[in-house]
Amino acid sequence: MYTDPYHNIPRLDLFQFDGSPVNPMYLAYSPPMMLPTTTLNPTTGPPTATSTSSSKIKRGLNQGVPINWKMEKGSYAHEAMNPDRWWWIGLTFTGVGGLLYFGPRRMGIQI
Secondary structure, eight states, X not given: OEEOTTTXXXXXXXXXXXSOBOOOEEOOSSSOOOSOOSOSSOOSSXXXXXXXXXXTSOTTOOOSSOTTOXXXXXXXXXXXXXXXXXXXXXXXXXXXXXXXXXXXHHHTXXX
């Protein structure tokens, strides 16, 4: 290990088994700063946080539709959100687009 003249920090040159060089390693901090140094989620000891009604409220989510809301069958929204209907609409538009792209060119018609 020596001080790199360009970066002015300690540098370690390493070599593979056959003598070919690999990327050098630099020592940025001494002693190394490795985070975290303590346990992130301790499993021992009494719980410090208590659940209250105010802590269960989701912050910043002012949603107009409740989570347990369901669409009424037969309504326009229920029909518009029907995935089977969207599948056939997509298939129809893909087919029409393919006919418009490939059809006139095969017949020699310029659009």
